Amino acid sequence: MKFPYYKPLGYPEGDYRVGPLARLNVASHCGTPLADDELKEFKKLGKGQCVHSAFHYHYARMVELLFCIETAKRLLDDTEITSEW
Numbered sequence: 001m002k003f004p005y006y007k008p009l010g011y012p013e014g015d016y017r018v019g020p021l022a023r024l025n026v027a028s029h030c031g032t033p034l035a036d037d038e039l040k041e042f043k044k045l046g047k048g049q050c051v052h053s054a055f056h057y058h059y060a061r062m063v064e065l066l067f068c069i070e071t072a073k074r075l076l077d078d079t080e081i082t083s084e085w
Contacts, residue, residue, distance in 0.1 A: 020060035
């Protein structure tokens with residue numbers, strides 16, 4: 001397992017997170033209606049700050065999965081994609 005950190009600060013003072021939790025902490029929106037609504041709820045967990053709890057990695061993954069499902073549905077419903085030309 002990797003434990004990335006900012007070298008000038010050293011470990012553990014300079015440690016940081018990567019992955020879905022980090023992506024949602026820096027995101028302003030997801031780009032689909034339901035995922036955007038859920039992102040707002042996710043951001044409330046941080047009370048104006050970043051969400052740090054490792055437990056919330058699962059929540060972050062669920063928000064990203066919701067975005068993927070909404071995007072897949074939009075693409076499948078697109079008649080331009082499913083047409084036979």
